[in-house]
Amino acid sequence: MSAIVAIVGRPNVGKSTLFNRLIQRREAIVDAVSGVTRDRHYGKSEWNGRIFSVIDTGGYVLGSEDIFEKEIDKQVELAIDESDVIIFVVDVETGITGMDADVAQLLRKVKKPVLLAVNKVDANNRIDDAYEFFNLGLGQYYNISGITGSGTGDLLDAVVAALPPQVEDDNDAELPRFAVVGRPNAGKSSLINALIGEERYIVTDVAGTTRDSIDTKYNQFGFEFNLVDTAG
Known part of the structure:
Protein backbone atom coordinates (compact mmCIF):
# COMPACT_ATOMS: atom_id res chain seq x y z
CA MET A 1 0.00 0.00 0.00
CA SER A 2 1.29 3.46 -0.87
CA ALA A 3 2.17 6.05 1.75
CA ILE A 4 -0.56 8.55 2.66
CA VAL A 5 -0.38 12.35 2.89
CA ALA A 6 -3.30 14.20 4.51
CA ILE A 7 -4.12 17.83 3.73
CA VAL A 8 -5.77 19.53 6.71
CA GLY A 9 -6.67 23.02 7.89
CA ARG A 10 -9.59 25.26 8.76
CA PRO A 11 -12.32 25.98 6.19
CA ASN A 12 -11.58 27.87 2.98
CA VAL A 13 -7.78 28.05 3.10
CA GLY A 14 -7.38 26.32 -0.29
CA LYS A 15 -6.99 22.66 0.68
CA SER A 16 -8.97 21.32 -2.28
CA THR A 17 -7.12 23.59 -4.71
CA LEU A 18 -3.82 22.23 -3.40
CA PHE A 19 -5.19 18.67 -3.56
CA ASN A 20 -6.11 19.12 -7.22
CA ARG A 21 -2.69 20.63 -7.88
CA LEU A 22 -0.84 17.71 -6.25
CA ILE A 23 -2.80 14.99 -8.05
CA GLN A 24 -2.77 17.05 -11.29
CA ARG A 25 -6.47 16.50 -11.80
CA ARG A 26 -9.55 18.53 -10.96
CA GLU A 27 -11.28 15.95 -8.76
CA ALA A 28 -12.20 17.88 -5.61
CA ILE A 29 -14.91 20.54 -5.84
CA VAL A 30 -13.49 24.03 -5.26
CA ASP A 31 -15.67 26.98 -4.26
CA ALA A 32 -15.27 30.28 -2.44
CA VAL A 33 -17.98 29.15 -0.02
CA SER A 34 -16.69 27.47 3.16
CA GLY A 35 -17.62 23.85 3.82
CA VAL A 36 -17.76 22.54 0.23
CA THR A 37 -15.53 19.55 1.04
CA ARG A 38 -17.06 17.16 3.57
CA ASP A 39 -15.93 13.55 3.15
CA ARG A 40 -12.31 12.50 2.86
CA HIS A 41 -11.31 12.57 -0.80
CA TYR A 42 -8.41 10.41 -2.03
CA GLY A 43 -6.12 10.81 -5.02
CA LYS A 44 -2.71 9.67 -6.28
CA SER A 45 0.35 11.87 -6.64
CA GLU A 46 3.86 11.23 -7.96
CA TRP A 47 6.98 13.28 -7.32
CA ASN A 48 10.57 12.41 -8.16
CA GLY A 49 9.54 8.83 -8.86
CA ARG A 50 7.69 8.38 -5.57
CA ILE A 51 3.99 7.54 -5.71
CA PHE A 52 1.78 8.28 -2.72
CA SER A 53 -1.87 8.83 -1.84
CA VAL A 54 -3.21 12.28 -0.94
CA ILE A 55 -6.30 12.91 1.21
CA ASP A 56 -8.31 16.11 0.89
CA THR A 57 -10.34 16.90 4.00
CA GLY A 58 -13.02 19.36 5.02
CA GLY A 59 -12.31 22.38 7.18
CA TYR A 60 -11.65 21.60 10.85
CA VAL A 61 -13.81 23.65 13.24
CA LEU A 62 -13.24 22.67 16.86
CA GLY A 63 -16.30 22.61 19.12
CA SER A 64 -18.85 23.44 16.43
CA GLU A 65 -22.50 22.50 17.03
CA ASP A 66 -23.20 22.38 13.28
CA ILE A 67 -24.07 18.80 12.30
CA PHE A 68 -21.87 18.86 9.20
CA GLU A 69 -18.88 20.52 10.86
CA LYS A 70 -18.97 17.99 13.72
CA GLU A 71 -18.92 15.11 11.24
CA ILE A 72 -16.21 16.80 9.17
CA ASP A 73 -14.03 17.06 12.29
CA LYS A 74 -14.34 13.27 12.72
CA GLN A 75 -13.29 12.75 9.11
CA VAL A 76 -10.28 15.05 9.57
CA GLU A 77 -9.17 13.14 12.66
CA LEU A 78 -9.53 9.82 10.80
CA MET A 99 -9.25 28.08 14.09
CA ASP A 100 -5.67 27.86 12.77
CA ALA A 101 -4.46 27.76 16.36
CA ASP A 102 -6.93 24.95 17.11
CA VAL A 103 -5.62 22.87 14.22
CA ALA A 104 -2.02 23.55 15.24
CA GLN A 105 -2.77 22.42 18.78
CA LEU A 106 -4.28 19.20 17.43
CA LEU A 107 -1.27 18.53 15.20
CA ARG A 108 1.32 19.20 17.90
CA LYS A 109 0.00 16.08 19.64
CA VAL A 110 0.58 13.94 16.54
CA LYS A 111 3.81 11.97 16.31
CA LYS A 112 4.06 12.36 12.55
CA PRO A 113 5.78 14.84 10.21
CA VAL A 114 3.70 18.02 9.86
CA LEU A 115 4.52 20.38 6.98
CA LEU A 116 3.11 23.90 7.28
CA ALA A 117 2.00 25.28 3.90
CA VAL A 118 1.24 29.01 3.77
CA ASN A 119 -1.15 29.28 0.84
CA LYS A 120 -2.12 32.17 -1.44
CA VAL A 121 1.40 33.66 -1.50
CA ASP A 122 0.78 34.82 -5.05
CA ALA A 123 2.97 37.94 -4.96
CA ASN A 124 6.32 38.92 -3.46
CA ASN A 125 4.68 41.40 -1.11
CA ARG A 126 2.99 38.45 0.62
CA ILE A 127 6.29 36.79 1.57
CA ASP A 128 6.90 39.02 4.58
CA ASP A 129 3.31 38.45 5.76
CA ALA A 130 4.02 34.72 6.02
CA TYR A 131 6.58 35.19 8.84
CA GLU A 132 3.67 35.40 11.27
CA PHE A 133 3.06 31.67 10.93
CA PHE A 134 6.23 30.86 12.86
CA ASN A 135 4.05 31.70 15.86
CA LEU A 136 2.11 28.46 15.37
CA GLY A 137 5.12 26.62 16.77
CA LEU A 138 5.46 24.13 13.92
CA GLY A 139 8.86 25.26 12.68
CA GLN A 140 9.68 25.73 9.01
CA TYR A 141 6.88 26.68 6.63
CA TYR A 142 6.51 26.60 2.84
CA ASN A 143 5.14 29.54 0.87
CA ILE A 144 2.87 28.20 -1.86
CA SER A 145 0.10 29.10 -4.25
CA GLY A 146 -2.31 26.27 -4.92
CA ILE A 147 -3.73 28.19 -7.88
CA THR A 148 -0.47 28.92 -9.73
CA GLY A 149 1.61 26.05 -8.34
CA SER A 150 4.30 28.39 -7.03
CA GLY A 151 6.28 26.79 -4.21
CA THR A 152 4.60 23.39 -4.48
CA GLY A 153 7.80 21.82 -5.79
CA ASP A 154 9.64 22.65 -2.57
CA LEU A 155 6.66 21.39 -0.57
CA LEU A 156 6.63 18.11 -2.50
CA ASP A 157 10.39 17.70 -1.98
CA ALA A 158 9.73 17.93 1.76
CA VAL A 159 6.79 15.52 1.55
CA VAL A 160 8.82 12.86 -0.26
CA ALA A 161 11.73 13.28 2.17
CA ALA A 162 9.37 12.74 5.11
CA LEU A 163 7.60 9.66 3.73
CA PRO A 164 8.40 6.22 5.16
CA PRO A 165 10.43 3.78 3.02
CA GLN A 166 8.62 2.78 -0.13
CA VAL A 167 6.85 -0.57 -0.27
CA GLU A 168 5.36 -2.34 -3.25
CA ASP A 169 2.39 -0.27 -4.34
CA ASP A 170 -1.05 -1.68 -5.00
CA ASN A 171 -2.80 -1.19 -8.30
CA ASP A 172 -5.87 0.72 -7.20
CA ALA A 173 -6.30 2.30 -10.62
CA GLU A 174 -6.74 -1.16 -12.19
CA LEU A 175 -9.41 -2.34 -9.74
CA PRO A 176 -13.01 -2.69 -10.98
CA ARG A 177 -15.23 0.24 -9.93
CA PHE A 178 -18.84 -0.11 -8.83
CA ALA A 179 -20.91 3.04 -8.42
CA VAL A 180 -23.64 3.31 -5.80
CA VAL A 181 -26.31 5.62 -7.22
CA GLY A 182 -29.77 6.78 -6.20
CA ARG A 183 -31.89 9.77 -5.33
CA PRO A 184 -30.79 12.16 -2.55
CA ASN A 185 -31.03 10.78 0.99
CA ALA A 186 -31.72 7.18 -0.10
CA GLY A 187 -28.92 5.82 2.09
CA LYS A 188 -26.06 5.38 -0.39
CA SER A 189 -23.35 6.55 2.03
CA SER A 190 -24.85 4.49 4.87
CA LEU A 191 -24.74 1.38 2.67
CA ILE A 192 -21.05 1.83 1.86
CA ASN A 193 -20.20 2.55 5.50
CA ALA A 194 -21.97 -0.70 6.47
CA LEU A 195 -20.14 -2.70 3.80
CA ILE A 196 -16.65 -1.49 4.71
CA GLY A 197 -17.30 -1.43 8.46
CA GLU A 198 -16.23 2.15 9.19
CA GLU A 199 -17.54 5.73 9.05
CA ARG A 200 -15.93 6.45 5.70
CA TYR A 201 -18.64 8.89 4.62
CA ILE A 202 -20.58 11.54 6.49
CA VAL A 203 -24.19 10.47 7.00
CA THR A 204 -27.00 12.84 8.05
CA ASP A 205 -30.75 13.15 7.48
CA VAL A 206 -30.10 16.21 5.31
CA ALA A 207 -30.42 15.61 1.56
CA GLY A 208 -27.30 16.50 -0.43
CA THR A 209 -24.80 15.59 2.31
CA THR A 210 -22.53 13.87 -0.24
CA ARG A 211 -21.16 16.32 -2.82
CA ASP A 212 -18.22 14.56 -4.50
CA SER A 213 -18.04 11.13 -6.13
CA ILE A 214 -15.48 9.31 -3.97
CA ASP A 215 -13.78 5.91 -4.33
CA THR A 216 -13.28 3.46 -1.47
CA LYS A 217 -11.40 0.17 -1.76
CA TYR A 218 -13.48 -2.84 -0.71
CA ASN A 219 -12.45 -6.47 -0.22
CA GLN A 220 -15.03 -9.25 -0.17
CA PHE A 221 -14.72 -12.98 -0.82
CA GLY A 222 -11.08 -12.53 -1.76
CA PHE A 223 -11.80 -9.92 -4.44
CA GLU A 224 -10.82 -6.24 -4.31
CA PHE A 225 -12.65 -3.44 -6.05
CA ASN A 226 -13.55 0.23 -5.61
CA LEU A 227 -16.96 1.34 -4.40
CA VAL A 228 -17.93 4.81 -5.63
CA ASP A 229 -20.28 6.89 -3.48
CA THR A 230 -22.13 9.49 -5.54
CA ALA A 231 -24.19 12.58 -4.89
CA GLY A 232 -27.96 12.12 -5.20
Whole structure:
Protein backbone atom coordinates (compact mmCIF):
# COMPACT_ATOMS: atom_id res chain seq x y z
CA MET A 1 0.00 0.00 0.00
CA SER A 2 1.29 3.46 -0.87
CA ALA A 3 2.17 6.05 1.75
CA ILE A 4 -0.56 8.55 2.66
CA VAL A 5 -0.38 12.35 2.89
CA ALA A 6 -3.30 14.20 4.51
CA ILE A 7 -4.12 17.83 3.73
CA VAL A 8 -5.77 19.53 6.71
CA GLY A 9 -6.67 23.02 7.89
CA ARG A 10 -9.59 25.26 8.76
CA PRO A 11 -12.32 25.98 6.19
CA ASN A 12 -11.58 27.87 2.98
CA VAL A 13 -7.78 28.05 3.10
CA GLY A 14 -7.38 26.32 -0.29
CA LYS A 15 -6.99 22.66 0.68
CA SER A 16 -8.97 21.32 -2.28
CA THR A 17 -7.12 23.59 -4.71
CA LEU A 18 -3.82 22.23 -3.40
CA PHE A 19 -5.19 18.67 -3.56
CA ASN A 20 -6.11 19.12 -7.22
CA ARG A 21 -2.69 20.63 -7.88
CA LEU A 22 -0.84 17.71 -6.25
CA ILE A 23 -2.80 14.99 -8.05
CA GLN A 24 -2.77 17.05 -11.29
CA ARG A 25 -6.47 16.50 -11.80
CA ARG A 26 -9.55 18.53 -10.96
CA GLU A 27 -11.28 15.95 -8.76
CA ALA A 28 -12.20 17.88 -5.61
CA ILE A 29 -14.91 20.54 -5.84
CA VAL A 30 -13.49 24.03 -5.26
CA ASP A 31 -15.67 26.98 -4.26
CA ALA A 32 -15.27 30.28 -2.44
CA VAL A 33 -17.98 29.15 -0.02
CA SER A 34 -16.69 27.47 3.16
CA GLY A 35 -17.62 23.85 3.82
CA VAL A 36 -17.76 22.54 0.23
CA THR A 37 -15.53 19.55 1.04
CA ARG A 38 -17.06 17.16 3.57
CA ASP A 39 -15.93 13.55 3.15
CA ARG A 40 -12.31 12.50 2.86
CA HIS A 41 -11.31 12.57 -0.80
CA TYR A 42 -8.41 10.41 -2.03
CA GLY A 43 -6.12 10.81 -5.02
CA LYS A 44 -2.71 9.67 -6.28
CA SER A 45 0.35 11.87 -6.64
CA GLU A 46 3.86 11.23 -7.96
CA TRP A 47 6.98 13.28 -7.32
CA ASN A 48 10.57 12.41 -8.16
CA GLY A 49 9.54 8.83 -8.86
CA ARG A 50 7.69 8.38 -5.57
CA ILE A 51 3.99 7.54 -5.71
CA PHE A 52 1.78 8.28 -2.72
CA SER A 53 -1.87 8.83 -1.84
CA VAL A 54 -3.21 12.28 -0.94
CA ILE A 55 -6.30 12.91 1.21
CA ASP A 56 -8.31 16.11 0.89
CA THR A 57 -10.34 16.90 4.00
CA GLY A 58 -13.02 19.36 5.02
CA GLY A 59 -12.31 22.38 7.18
CA TYR A 60 -11.65 21.60 10.85
CA VAL A 61 -13.81 23.65 13.24
CA LEU A 62 -13.24 22.67 16.86
CA GLY A 63 -16.30 22.61 19.12
CA SER A 64 -18.85 23.44 16.43
CA GLU A 65 -22.50 22.50 17.03
CA ASP A 66 -23.20 22.38 13.28
CA ILE A 67 -24.07 18.80 12.30
CA PHE A 68 -21.87 18.86 9.20
CA GLU A 69 -18.88 20.52 10.86
CA LYS A 70 -18.97 17.99 13.72
CA GLU A 71 -18.92 15.11 11.24
CA ILE A 72 -16.21 16.80 9.17
CA ASP A 73 -14.03 17.06 12.29
CA LYS A 74 -14.34 13.27 12.72
CA GLN A 75 -13.29 12.75 9.11
CA VAL A 76 -10.28 15.05 9.57
CA GLU A 77 -9.17 13.14 12.66
CA LEU A 78 -9.53 9.82 10.80
CA ALA A 79 -7.40 11.20 7.96
CA ILE A 80 -4.72 12.30 10.42
CA ASP A 81 -4.73 8.86 12.04
CA GLU A 82 -4.23 6.98 8.77
CA SER A 83 -1.68 9.34 7.21
CA ASP A 84 2.11 9.15 7.23
CA VAL A 85 2.70 12.86 6.57
CA ILE A 86 0.39 15.82 7.20
CA ILE A 87 0.23 19.07 5.22
CA PHE A 88 -1.30 21.83 7.35
CA VAL A 89 -2.63 24.58 5.07
CA VAL A 90 -3.09 28.17 6.26
CA ASP A 91 -4.03 31.38 4.44
CA VAL A 92 -1.55 34.26 4.24
CA GLU A 93 -4.36 36.70 3.39
CA THR A 94 -6.07 36.30 6.76
CA GLY A 95 -3.04 35.56 8.94
CA ILE A 96 -3.36 33.29 11.97
CA THR A 97 -6.92 32.79 13.17
CA GLY A 98 -8.28 31.06 16.24
CA MET A 99 -9.25 28.08 14.09
CA ASP A 100 -5.67 27.86 12.77
CA ALA A 101 -4.46 27.76 16.36
CA ASP A 102 -6.93 24.95 17.11
CA VAL A 103 -5.62 22.87 14.22
CA ALA A 104 -2.02 23.55 15.24
CA GLN A 105 -2.77 22.42 18.78
CA LEU A 106 -4.28 19.20 17.43
CA LEU A 107 -1.27 18.53 15.20
CA ARG A 108 1.32 19.20 17.90
CA LYS A 109 0.00 16.08 19.64
CA VAL A 110 0.58 13.94 16.54
CA LYS A 111 3.81 11.97 16.31
CA LYS A 112 4.06 12.36 12.55
CA PRO A 113 5.78 14.84 10.21
CA VAL A 114 3.70 18.02 9.86
CA LEU A 115 4.52 20.38 6.98
CA LEU A 116 3.11 23.90 7.28
CA ALA A 117 2.00 25.28 3.90
CA VAL A 118 1.24 29.01 3.77
CA ASN A 119 -1.15 29.28 0.84
CA LYS A 120 -2.12 32.17 -1.44
CA VAL A 121 1.40 33.66 -1.50
CA ASP A 122 0.78 34.82 -5.05
CA ALA A 123 2.97 37.94 -4.96
CA ASN A 124 6.32 38.92 -3.46
CA ASN A 125 4.68 41.40 -1.11
CA ARG A 126 2.99 38.45 0.62
CA ILE A 127 6.29 36.79 1.57
CA ASP A 128 6.90 39.02 4.58
CA ASP A 129 3.31 38.45 5.76
CA ALA A 130 4.02 34.72 6.02
CA TYR A 131 6.58 35.19 8.84
CA GLU A 132 3.67 35.40 11.27
CA PHE A 133 3.06 31.67 10.93
CA PHE A 134 6.23 30.86 12.86
CA ASN A 135 4.05 31.70 15.86
CA LEU A 136 2.11 28.46 15.37
CA GLY A 137 5.12 26.62 16.77
CA LEU A 138 5.46 24.13 13.92
CA GLY A 139 8.86 25.26 12.68
CA GLN A 140 9.68 25.73 9.01
CA TYR A 141 6.88 26.68 6.63
CA TYR A 142 6.51 26.60 2.84
CA ASN A 143 5.14 29.54 0.87
CA ILE A 144 2.87 28.20 -1.86
CA SER A 145 0.10 29.10 -4.25
CA GLY A 146 -2.31 26.27 -4.92
CA ILE A 147 -3.73 28.19 -7.88
CA THR A 148 -0.47 28.92 -9.73
CA GLY A 149 1.61 26.05 -8.34
CA SER A 150 4.30 28.39 -7.03
CA GLY A 151 6.28 26.79 -4.21
CA THR A 152 4.60 23.39 -4.48
CA GLY A 153 7.80 21.82 -5.79
CA ASP A 154 9.64 22.65 -2.57
CA LEU A 155 6.66 21.39 -0.57
CA LEU A 156 6.63 18.11 -2.50
CA ASP A 157 10.39 17.70 -1.98
CA ALA A 158 9.73 17.93 1.76
CA VAL A 159 6.79 15.52 1.55
CA VAL A 160 8.82 12.86 -0.26
CA ALA A 161 11.73 13.28 2.17
CA ALA A 162 9.37 12.74 5.11
CA LEU A 163 7.60 9.66 3.73
CA PRO A 164 8.40 6.22 5.16
CA PRO A 165 10.43 3.78 3.02
CA GLN A 166 8.62 2.78 -0.13
CA VAL A 167 6.85 -0.57 -0.27
CA GLU A 168 5.36 -2.34 -3.25
CA ASP A 169 2.39 -0.27 -4.34
CA ASP A 170 -1.05 -1.68 -5.00
CA ASN A 171 -2.80 -1.19 -8.30
CA ASP A 172 -5.87 0.72 -7.20
CA ALA A 173 -6.30 2.30 -10.62
CA GLU A 174 -6.74 -1.16 -12.19
CA LEU A 175 -9.41 -2.34 -9.74
CA PRO A 176 -13.01 -2.69 -10.98
CA ARG A 177 -15.23 0.24 -9.93
CA PHE A 178 -18.84 -0.11 -8.83
CA ALA A 179 -20.91 3.04 -8.42
CA VAL A 180 -23.64 3.31 -5.80
CA VAL A 181 -26.31 5.62 -7.22
CA GLY A 182 -29.77 6.78 -6.20
CA ARG A 183 -31.89 9.77 -5.33
CA PRO A 184 -30.79 12.16 -2.55
CA ASN A 185 -31.03 10.78 0.99
CA ALA A 186 -31.72 7.18 -0.10
CA GLY A 187 -28.92 5.82 2.09
CA LYS A 188 -26.06 5.38 -0.39
CA SER A 189 -23.35 6.55 2.03
CA SER A 190 -24.85 4.49 4.87
CA LEU A 191 -24.74 1.38 2.67
CA ILE A 192 -21.05 1.83 1.86
CA ASN A 193 -20.20 2.55 5.50
CA ALA A 194 -21.97 -0.70 6.47
CA LEU A 195 -20.14 -2.70 3.80
CA ILE A 196 -16.65 -1.49 4.71
CA GLY A 197 -17.30 -1.43 8.46
CA GLU A 198 -16.23 2.15 9.19
CA GLU A 199 -17.54 5.73 9.05
CA ARG A 200 -15.93 6.45 5.70
CA TYR A 201 -18.64 8.89 4.62
CA ILE A 202 -20.58 11.54 6.49
CA VAL A 203 -24.19 10.47 7.00
CA THR A 204 -27.00 12.84 8.05
CA ASP A 205 -30.75 13.15 7.48
CA VAL A 206 -30.10 16.21 5.31
CA ALA A 207 -30.42 15.61 1.56
CA GLY A 208 -27.30 16.50 -0.43
CA THR A 209 -24.80 15.59 2.31
CA THR A 210 -22.53 13.87 -0.24
CA ARG A 211 -21.16 16.32 -2.82
CA ASP A 212 -18.22 14.56 -4.50
CA SER A 213 -18.04 11.13 -6.13
CA ILE A 214 -15.48 9.31 -3.97
CA ASP A 215 -13.78 5.91 -4.33
CA THR A 216 -13.28 3.46 -1.47
CA LYS A 217 -11.40 0.17 -1.76
CA TYR A 218 -13.48 -2.84 -0.71
CA ASN A 219 -12.45 -6.47 -0.22
CA GLN A 220 -15.03 -9.25 -0.17
CA PHE A 221 -14.72 -12.98 -0.82
CA GLY A 222 -11.08 -12.53 -1.76
CA PHE A 223 -11.80 -9.92 -4.44
CA GLU A 224 -10.82 -6.24 -4.31
CA PHE A 225 -12.65 -3.44 -6.05
CA ASN A 226 -13.55 0.23 -5.61
CA LEU A 227 -16.96 1.34 -4.40
CA VAL A 228 -17.93 4.81 -5.63
CA ASP A 229 -20.28 6.89 -3.48
CA THR A 230 -22.13 9.49 -5.54
CA ALA A 231 -24.19 12.58 -4.89
CA GLY A 232 -27.96 12.12 -5.20
